[in-house]
Amino acid sequence: MAEQNIYILGIESSCDDTAAAVIHNGKMLSNVIANQKIHESYGGVVPELASRAHQQNIVPVVDxxxxxxxxxxxxxxxxxxTRGPGLMGSLLVGTSFAKSLAYGLDIPLIEVNHMQAHILAHYIEEENYSKPPFPFLAMTISGGHTQIxxxxxxFEMTVIGETIDDAVGEAFDKSGKILGLGYPAGPEIDKRAKLGNPKxxxxxxxxVDGxxxxxxxxxxxxxYFVQKETKINPDFIKENINDICASIQYTIIRILIDKLKLASKQTGIKHIAIGGGVSANSGIRQALKDGEQKFGWTTYVPKFEFTTDNAAMIAIVGYLKFLEGDFSAQDTTASARLKI
Known part of the structure; x- marks a missing residue:
């Protein structure tokens, strides 16, 4: 593979981060992300503002x-x-730019499924990182998705379990909002959970079945719990914030790990990989490591920079597709609800 000398530019614009990366023969040379701070004051991503920010950021980020x-x-x-899934306005910016650049340079265009990319980020060439062997179970956990x-x-993937309502990242963020924490609340809950009693x-x-x-x-x-307790004691949140965060995080992690245990038992697969923004959570990482001892799993946890939305994961999928000659036509369009 390495003898071919292949450079792939990856572009990611599915939500509120504008990202570009270069992969050379599977190894990352650069991974640039422009975050959009503007959404913090709204307590969530505003699609119209996101797409405008992508338009401003994409040229300098690629450069x-x-x-x-x-x-x-x-x-x-x-x-x-990234062709999808994601916010339509945001995806359109990245798609249009990628199509134009590929056309101008007269080189192949490769569409990438964002959710596949979270899983295949494990195949970026990294020193001292062993890649999961096939078959393995991947749990993708983010603000918009929760899947096994x-x-x-x-490129042979089957979704065997997914959320029927909110994603796990939403559960963290909305719990944080109830507690008066900023957006995104996940990292803050994680930080406070370390100081609290999870039980x-x-x-x-x-x-939920299956x-x-x-x-x-x-x-x-x-x-309801917070409303009830604050009626009794108006300072309940302030006085118990670390314990509340620890208890919320503990419950969410138990839900995730219980389903992984069931998936591993049903499939007989003991190689477990995680991906997506919520996989940066220290409690989830620790629970997976514990799973190695308790359940005989071998676990694969990506570097922090490959957990949140980034373009290196898009570029590595581009590289793997390039080797297979799997290219896209210029008339390809963004898709907000793309499935694995």
Whole structure:
């Protein structure tokens, strides 16, 4: 593989981060992300503002990615981009830019499924990182998705469990909003959970058949619990914030791990990989590591920079597709609800 000397530019614009990366023969040369701080004051991503910010950011971000990789655009062999799923306005910016650049340079265009990319981020060449062997189970957990996927090969994936309502990232963010924490609340809950008692307050786990998830009932239970306690003691949140965060996080992690245990038992697969923004959570990482001892799993946890939305994961999928000659036509269009 390495003898071919292949440079892939990856472009990611599915939500509120504008990202570009260069992969050379599977190894990352650059991974640039422009975050959009503007959404924090709204407590969530505003689609119209996101797409406008992508338009401003995309040229400088791509330019920086090429500069950091120490190559020119003429060295590129293909352009990979996120076709979906995501916010339509945001996806359109990345898709249009990628199509134009590929057309102008007369090189192949490669469309990438964002959710597949979270899983295949594990195949970026990294020193001292062993890649999951096929078949393995991947749990993709983010603000918009919660899925368990059976992965038989790079592009042979089957979703065997998913959320029937809210994603796990939403459960963290909405719980944080109830507690008066900023957006996104996940990292703040994680930080406070380390200081609290995870068994201080008990929240009931939703009963969902099979390998599917549900988080809306938990979110409602947390809301009612906080309302009830603050009626009795107006300072309840302030006085118990760390314990509340620890209890919420503990419950969410138990839901995820219980479903993974069931998936592993049903499939007989003991190689477990995680991906997506919520996989940056220290409690989830620790629970997976514990699973190695308790259940005989081998677990694969990506570097922090490959957990949130980034373009290196798009570029590595582009590289794998390039090797297979799997290119896209210029008339390809963005798709907000693309399935694995």
């Amino acid at each position: 920086q990615a090429l500069n950091r990789a120490k190559i020119s655009k003429n060295d590129l062999n293909a352009i990979a981009f 996927v059976e992965v038989d090969h790079y 201080a307050f008990k929240f009931t786990k939703p009963k 390998l599917n998830f549900s988080f809306s009932g938990l979110k409602t239970a947390i809301l």
